[in-house]
Amino acid sequence: MPYMPLLRPIALALVALLQFPPPSTDVPKRASPQWIATYRDSANRLIGEAVATDAAWQRLAYLGDTFGSRLSGSPNLEAAIKWAAEEMQRDGLENVHLEPVKVPHWVRGRESLEIVGRIPQPLVMLGLGNSVGTPADGVEGDLLVVRSFEQLDAARDQVKGRIVLFNVPFTNYGETVRFRAEGPSRAGALGAIAMLVRSVGPPGLRTPHTGALSYAEGQPKIPAAAVSVEDAARLQRMADRGTTVRLRLKMEAQFLADADSANVVGEIRGRERPEEVVVLGGHFDSWDVGTGATDDGAGCVVTWDALRLMKKLNLRPRRTVRVVLWTNEENGGRGGQAYRDRHLHELANHVMMLESDSGVFSPTGFGFTGTDVARAKVRDIATLLAGIHADAIGANGVEADIGPSVQQAGIPAMSLEVDGNYFLVHHTPADTVDKIRPLDMARASAAIAVMAYVVAEMPERLK
Amino acid sequence: MPYMPLLRPIALALVALLQFPPPSTDVPKRASPQWIATYRDSANRLIGEAVATDAAWQRLAYLGDTFGSRLSGSPNLEAAIKWAAEEMQRDGLENVHLEPVKVPHWVRGRESLEIVGRIPQPLVMLGLGNSVGTPADGVEGDLLVVRSFEQLDAARDQVKGRIVLFNVPFTNYGETVRFRAEGPSRAGALGAIAMLVRSVGPPGLRTPHTGALSYAEGQPKIPAAAVSVEDAARLQRMADRGTTVRLRLKMEAQFLADADSANVVGEIRGRERPEEVVVLGGHFDSWDVGTGATDDGAGCVVTWDALRLMKKLNLRPRRTVRVVLWTNEENGGRGGQAYRDRHLHELANHVMMLESDSGVFSPTGFGFTGTDVARAKVRDIATLLAGIHADAIGANGVEADIGPSVQQAGIPAMSLEVDGNYFLVHHTPADTVDKIRPLDMARASAAIAVMAYVVAEMPERLK
Numbered sequence: 001m002p003y004m005p006l007l008r009p010i011a012l013a014l015v016a017l018l019q020f021p022p023p024s025t026d027v028p029k030r031a032s033p034q035w036i037a038t039y040r041d042s043a044n045r046l047i048g049e050a051v052a053t054d055a056a057w058q059r060l061a062y063l064g065d066t067f068g069s070r071l072s073g074s075p076n077l078e079a080a081i082k083w084a085a086e087e088m089q090r091d092g093l094e095n096v097h098l099e100p101v102k103v104p105h106w107v108r109g110r111e112s113l114e115i116v117g118r119i120p121q122p123l124v125m126l127g128l129g130n131s132v133g134t135p136a137d138g139v140e141g142d143l144l145v146v147r148s149f150e151q152l153d154a155a156r157d158q159v160k161g162r163i164v165l166f167n168v169p170f171t172n173y174g175e176t177v178r179f180r181a182e183g184p185s186r187a188g189a190l191g192a193i194a195m196l197v198r199s200v201g202p203p204g205l206r207t208p209h210t211g212a213l214s215y216a217e218g219q220p221k222i223p224a225a226a227v228s229v230e231d232a233a234r235l236q237r238m239a240d241r242g243t244t245v246r247l248r249l250k251m252e253a254q255f256l257a258d259a260d261s262a263n264v265v266g267e268i269r270g271r272e273r274p275e276e277v278v279v280l281g282g283h284f285d286s287w288d289v290g291t292g293a294t295d296d297g298a299g300c301v302v303t304w305d306a307l308r309l310m311k312k313l314n315l316r317p318r319r320t321v322r323v324v325l326w327t328n329e330e331n332g333g334r335g336g337q338a339y340r341d342r343h344l345h346e347l348a349n350h351v352m353m354l355e356s357d358s359g360v361f362s363p364t365g366f367g368f369t370g371t372d373v374a375r376a377k378v379r380d381i382a383t384l385l386a387g388i389h390a391d392a393i394g395a396n397g398v399e400a401d402i403g404p405s406v407q408q409a410g411i412p413a414m415s416l417e418v419d420g421n422y423f424l425v426h427h428t429p430a431d432t433v434d435k436i437r438p439l440d441m442a443r444a445s446a447a448i449a450v451m452a453y454v455v456a457e458m459p460e461r462l463k
Numbered sequence: 464m465p466y467m468p469l470l471r472p473i474a475l476a477l478v479a480l481l482q483f484p485p486p487s488t489d490v491p492k493r494a495s496p497q498w499i500a501t502y503r504d505s506a507n508r509l510i511g512e513a514v515a516t517d518a519a520w521q522r523l524a525y526l527g528d529t530f531g532s533r534l535s536g537s538p539n540l541e542a543a544i545k546w547a548a549e550e551m552q553r554d555g556l557e558n559v560h561l562e563p564v565k566v567p568h569w570v571r572g573r574e575s576l577e578i579v580g581r582i583p584q585p586l587v588m589l590g591l592g593n594s595v596g597t598p599a600d601g602v603e604g605d606l607l608v609v610r611s612f613e614q615l616d617a618a619r620d621q622v623k624g625r626i627v628l629f630n631v632p633f634t635n636y637g638e639t640v641r642f643r644a645e646g647p648s649r650a651g652a653l654g655a656i657a658m659l660v661r662s663v664g665p666p667g668l669r670t671p672h673t674g675a676l677s678y679a680e681g682q683p684k685i686p687a688a689a690v691s692v693e694d695a696a697r698l699q700r701m702a703d704r705g706t707t708v709r710l711r712l713k714m715e716a717q718f719l720a721d722a723d724s725a726n727v728v729g730e731i732r733g734r735e736r737p738e739e740v741v742v743l744g745g746h747f748d749s750w751d752v753g754t755g756a757t758d759d760g761a762g763c764v765v766t767w768d769a770l771r772l773m774k775k776l777n778l779r780p781r782r783t784v785r786v787v788l789w790t791n792e793e794n795g796g797r798g799g800q801a802y803r804d805r806h807l808h809e810l811a812n813h814v815m816m817l818e819s820d821s822g823v824f825s826p827t828g829f830g831f832t833g834t835d836v837a838r839a840k841v842r843d844i845a846t847l848l849a850g851i852h853a854d855a856i857g858a859n860g861v862e863a864d865i866g867p868s869v870q871q872a873g874i875p876a877m878s879l880e881v882d883g884n885y886f887l888v889h890h891t892p893a894d895t896v897d898k899i900r901p902l903d904m905a906r907a908s909a910a911i912a913v914m915a916y917v918v919a920e921m922p923e924r925l926k
Binding site: 061062064065067068074075076079118119121122124203204205206207229230233234237238241290424425428429430432434 | 524525527528530531537538539542581582584585587666667668669670692693696697700701704753887888891892893895897
């Protein structure tokens with residue numbers, strides 16, 4: 001039965017996305033332990049200051065409206081980085097500076113995919129980041145649709161000279177992103193001339209999702225693109241009918257020379273132990289479609305906002321709180337690596353690193369990676385966030401940009417956790433600020449500010 | 464407060480779209496009157512045959528997959544017309560033929576819209592159908608955003624040399640489509656060099672909606688395009704901040720010479736009064752984005768399917784039932800006019816005309832325009848459709864293609880009514896078959912077949 005129930009998952013996802021915090025009866029609350037009482041007043045001031053305005057949302061809107069998408073190597077990203085540093089200074093943050101990073105500079109160029117025939121049929125596609133391009137005339141071949149790597153291997157004799165489509169329904173990101181990442185080399189190794197992947201995300205409105213591929217060493221590098229869910233379904237139906245579908249893919253994609261970029265850093269210096277640092281941040285680069293609002297402009301703004309709020313309320317904790325807007329998460333990860341390398345000497349003094357890179361929808365709390373003792377402390381601190389329904393502490397707190405430092409030095413790691421359908425707009429032209437609620441951003445800013453403030457302020461180090 | 468709650472209306476709309484028929488307790492049922500009992504068995508056979516398969520959906524999928532979009536003048540439309548006539552013959556319909564129609568041949572060409580500046584920002588747009596193009600370098604001017612014709616008139620001194628955006632939230636089609644249709648001439652008359660309109664539809668995922676404009680006589684013809692809701696919001700925010708936004712619009716749009724097209728006609732000839740005709744149909748042309756699935760491939764297929772079902776069951780009614788797939792509804796209406804002109808001599812023998820052009824989602828019944836006596840009959844017939852929840856008879860049954868004939872000869876007019884969010888995908892690249900449920904199509908086919916069969920079969924003429 002080829003009917004594709006595209007709309008139900010969108011609707012359910014959107015409904016989930018729209019949910020306000022659940023009624024408080026649904027959330028079993030822990031009472032704050034005694035030691036936390038000291039921080040209640042500061043926490044409430046931070047929360048009140050955050051939710052009283054839509055400052056974070058307005059900053060995110062300005063960022064996207066003014067600079068647009070921010071792919072590594074683009075003038076957009078560099079202009080936005082300069083602006084962010086200036087804005088941090090206007091906020092009164094301290095030690096604001098850029099930390100230079102050389103980044104890969106991949107450019108998309110023009111691109112198209114069509115069903116070849118008497119009447120060519122254009123399809124909706126987006127080339128995958130880091131893909132090679134095609135010759136100017138494109139590559140042309142017959143379609144082979146598979147639904148798994150196993151099906152590809154079973155059809156290994158039919159792959160040569162074909163364009164392979166991995167048509168795999170979205171379950172979760174981890175399960176399906178591997179077809180985007182590894183598919184090109186898996187197909188290329190068997191002689192395919194190009195690879196297509198059903199967009200890694202839930203069904204949208206003919207919405208293609210880009211994202212990085214990863215060529216395996218020693219395998220042919222073939223051009224690769226994502227097609228919308230609708231176009232993948234169409235190609236599947238045509239193949240199922242026994243139609244020979246001939247496709248032509250044209251991509252101008254190429255790498256230019258590595259470009260200059262930077263991580264943006266700002267601080268509130270600690271009043272007693274300035275050498276001990278709590279790092280907060282997100283990645284400031286984005287894909288070259290949409291305006292990188294949820295991925296990851298919003299994560300940058302809410303972590304930065306935690307410092308803005310402390311500064312505004314004259315809350316200077318015992319330890320230093322540092323915001324870092326990393327560059328080049330999407331197609332290289334060089335910002336996170338450069339941070340580790342540049343700060344190697346002081347990683348032992350990193351008390352905690354927190355990254356927000358799962359979108360900013362309704363915040364539910366944090367993921368955390370650390371010792372049981374540290375987890376218990378963090379859970380205690382989270383009780384200060386029960387009133388804004390952001391007090392859950394989950395299992396895993398490591399994100400892409402803090403990863404290199406965290407792994408190097410065994411630093412406690414935290415991620416902002418949210419309830420929202422991040423993957424509906426992830427890596428798409430629809431990743432724009434209007435998908436984000438001002439109040440959700442304010443609550444996220446508040447939650448991060450409170451967590452970071454107490455970890456930086458409490459007498460004993462988190463460990 | 465600039466926050467745009469884009470997602471809530473999508474979610475609510477999609478939830479509405481997904482609803483199965485309401486529980487039968489919600490629907491007050493009329494018992495079938497005595498005279499209807501005669502038709503119960505035939506009606507049930509038609510319904511059973513329709514809902515037992517997904518034949519209608521499969522035909523629609525094949526149409527879109529094979530021929531794609533079907534704009535007037537395109538080879539796609541002409542190839543699809545040829546296929547439809549062949550398919551009608553394969554179905555065993557009678558008197559299958561094409562009725563030639565000369566149609567306007569507008570072509571989109573390449574097009575783009577960007578915010579001009581040190582770092583140009585591409586926006587998501589679709590040129591409006593029938594628009595003139597721009598010079599090869601495009602037109603460039605400062606943005607003026609207005610929210611109504613009144614605001615435009617109040618700003619009349621600022622319009623000259625500007626690009627005007629009508630940023631009007633979608634309420635319903637009738638209220639907002641006039642900014643798309645009339646906006647270009649209203650702005651052009653005041654000296655604007657181009658017009659933009661917020662897409663006429665609910666918020667999507669950066670989804671632009673095309674559609675026809677209508678230049679007023681004697682006013683300058685300026686190029687015009689729709690922008691996505693997100694892009695309209697971005698331009699509004701930038702204007703609200705006092706930013707001077709400079710835009711460049713490039714459109715290759717142009718009219719070529721009128722092209723050959725045709726209405727496709729097939730019949731089941733009446734066994735007693737073949738000269739009396741019940742006409743069913745939809746329009747076979749579509750916009751040049753998407754595959755014209757809901758607008759109006761589905762309407763064509765379900766009306767056509769009514770004849771297929773009768774043929775399959777050997778139900779030959781007293782009068783002739785004729786399916787007509789009209790050409791050129793979207794940007795000219797010449798198919799409906801040509802039908803009227805060609806059949807002028809027999810319009811007096813047109814017993815009823817039924818068009819489906821509001822999408823095929825969950826069918827609820829029919830709109831009807833006719834005498835009170837005829838309406839009472841139609842309501843009686845609709846009681847046969849209570850079991851499939853398609854028995855409501857609403858106020859207005861006139862649609863675009865039957866309009867010219869209906870108005871010429873005072874013919875009773877009927878439209879298929881459905882419960883679904885037609886305007887979410889209307890005139891967008893996302894108008895593809897996966898948005899439509901096979902069971903909804905089957906129920907629509909069944910409802911139309913039963914209504915048409917009884918009107919064509921009952922002894923007295925509907926009037």
